[in-house]
Structures are given as structure tokens and as C-alpha cells.
Amino acid sequence: MSLYSKLGNTLLKDIVADMIAASNDLRIEFFGVGALARNTWYVENDLPARGTKDVDFGVYIPSKEVYQQLKDKLIQQYGYTASSTNAFCIISPQKMPVDLLPFGEIANNDKVLVEGKGLTSMNLEGFVEVHLNGLRRVDIEGDIINLCSIPSVVLLKLIAFDDRPDQRTKDPLDVASIFKVYPSVESDFIWHHYHDLYDGDFSHDDVAVKVIGCEVRKLIVENAALLDRVNRILDDAIAGRSKLAAYMIEDGQKENVAMMVERLVLFKSGLNNER
Numbered sequence: 001m002s003l004y005s006k007l008g009n010t011l012l013k014d015i016v017a018d019m020i021a022a023s024n025d026l027r028i029e030f031f032g033v034g035a036l037a038r039n040t041w042y043v044e045n046d047l048p049a050r051g052t053k054d055v056d057f058g059v060y061i062p063s064k065e066v067y068q069q070l071k072d073k074l075i076q077q078y079g080y081t082a083s084s085t086n087a088f089c090i091i092s093p094q095k096m097p098v099d100l101l102p103f104g105e106i107a108n109n110d111k112v113l114v115e116g117k118g119l120t121s122m123n124l125e126g127f128v129e130v131h132l133n134g135l136r137r138v139d140i141e142g143d144i145i146n147l148c149s150i151p152s153v154v155l156l157k158l159i160a161f162d163d164r165p166d167q168r169t170k171d172p173l174d175v176a177s178i179f180k181v182y183p184s185v186e187s188d189f190i191w192h193h194y195h196d197l198y199d200g201d202f203s204h205d206d207v208a209v210k211v212i213g214c215e216v217r218k219l220i221v222e223n224a225a226l227l228d229r230v231n232r233i234l235d236d237a238i239a240g241r242s243k244l245a246a247y248m249i250e251d252g253q254k255e256n257v258a259m260m261v262e263r264l265v266l267f268k269s270g271l272n273n274e275r
Contacts (some may be wrong), residue, residue, distance in 0.1 A: 003140050006043040008051065012036070014072045016054055018078045018092075026070055029060040031135050031146035033101065037115040037219065038153050040138055040173060047184045050177065054089075058127050058148075061102040063149075085118025085203045103127035125226060126159050126219075134219045148185075151215035155230070156176055161244060162233045172247035179263050183208035197275065209243060209263050213270025229272075234268045237261070 004013045015030075023030050030041070042049050061067045074080040074090055074132035080098070083089040089099050102112050103124045110125040134152030138145060148156065157171040183190070183205045190204075190211050197207045220226045237244035238261050245260035 003040075003043060003091070006049060007036075007039050008049040009096075010091065011096050013141070013143070014094065015092050016140065016145060018074060018080075018143065019057060019098075022070060022073045022141060023059070025073065026066065027067070028066065028070060028130070029146075030057045031131065031148060032056070032101075033058050033148055033156060034153065034202065037148035038150070038178070040140065040147055041150055041185075042181075045181075047181060047185070050174070054099060056099040056101060058101050058103060058124075058131065060104045060131060061106040062104060063106055067102045067106060067114060071268055074098075082116070086113050088122060090124035101127065101197075103131070110127065123159075123163050123271065125154050125229070129219045129223060130156065132185075143189045149215075150178060150182065150220060154212055154218050155219060158230060158233050158244075161247075162232065162242075165242065165244075169247050172244050173250060174262065176250060179209050179212070179267075182212060186211075200275075206266055209266040210270035213267040214273065215265075215270075217271050217273060229270065229273060234264050234271070237264050238268070249270060 014252075022028075033056040035050065036055055039049035039052070044059055051127060054189070059070065060066070061070070070088055071080075071082070072094070075082065079093040080090040083091060083097065086099075088101060089097050092098055099124070100126055103110075106112055107124060110260060111123050111127075130148055130152040134149045134155070135146040136149050140149050147201045152221040154175055157168075159173050161168045186208065191207055194207065194211050194214065195242070197210055198204075202210070215225070216230070220230065233242070236242040240257075245257045245264060248260040248263075249255045249257070
């Protein structure tokens, strides 16, 4: 079975190829965000991909004009159509939504405002840090692209949930899923780079969640405001001021809010380099 088939969406191959061609023409850098990055990591490690109905790309853009050029090229040369409800989204010829999330010089204090219908403004805090420190190069059947690392996925999902908690209820579930599988998938990395964390009274699974926090810290440690924000997101969840922990529950018979809070506490300790 091909990797694209394992990713659960054979339409991805054409979309990725279109993005590579269009971005090369315009000399734009892009990377896969969210489900594409997460699912690629899953299938690389013989885990089933989680379902998704769209594709997200972070796109480094110097100006609104260049962003419009990218959308125009995909529409005029590759058969995409504009979305009537989201100015950051275009629809592939196969009817799959593709979100183009612009960051860089186009942003003003991490906020982007573009012309279009429906959603026209977006907060893309964290994308610059991920672009600088949190990407990995992946070969998907000859298509070589950058994808978010798993710590980057966790970071951006926490921020996205905090921005729109009523609309991003699946993001906490994705974070919880990563917390579950990271201990087994990245066991060699954890032991090699963080063996000192086993000195405390922590299980391997506990250490793994702390490690994710440590890795997220590496992404954002130079941005004090962003580090403070992620800490505030976690503090709100731990104190019950947000529904983040509740939305992390996948199996209500085996899991509860207290369990999720414990994982967030471990993650926060790693984020703040608490050994």
C-alpha cells in the first residue's frame, strides 16, 4: 500500500504536487500543518491515520499581494476554486478544502487580515517559531516537503484551541492522542536525550509527556510572550477555567478530566524545564 493510501486520502498526492509546483514558481516556502503532519508521523510508525476532511499548509508570505498570487495561481492554473466562507481556504478540483495559512511579513503582531468572503482574519501565533525551529523534511513517494514536527503540532493545536475553543474542539483530542502514542513511538529518542528524567518517580509514559513539553520549549523559548501564553493556556485547563482537559477525553469509561489534567501538569513541567 502506498504512503498516500495509508494516510487515508489518495487526493493528497495531487494537492501536495500542486503546492510544490505553485510555491516553487513564486519562490514561497510552505509546510504541512495539523492532520497531514500528524498522520504522516503515525503511518511512518505503523499506526493508523486519524480521519481528516481538509489539508492545512503554513505559507511564508512577504505581502498580501504575494498571497493573492498564490491563490490565483492555484485557481487559474490548477483548477482550484475560492471558498465562499473562508478567505484562507481554497477548494481542490477533487472538492477537498485546502487551508493556506499565511505568516511572515504579511502578519501584524501574528495577525493576518486578507480580502475575501467569510473568515478574513486569523491569528497565526507560533508559525514563525515552527518555521524556524520545528520542521522536518519528509519524502512522501518522491514528494519532498516540510512538515511540522510532532511538538510543533501540539503547540499549534493548543494555540488554535485557545483562539477558537468553540470551533476547535477536536484539537485537544489530537493532543491527547499524541500524548498516548509518543511514549512507544519515540522511546529511543526519549531515553537517549532525556534519560535524566527517569531519576524521579515517573513512569515512562509520564516522562514522555514531559519530553514533549521540553521539545515545545525549544521551539518558543526565545519568545517570552508566546511561552507565557502557552503557560496560561495550560494553567486555565489545569484550574478548570477552560474545557481543554475535558475535550481531551476519548474514552469516557476509561478516562476522566483528572487524568487529562495530570498529563497537562507533566507537559507544563517539561515546558518550563522543571526536572
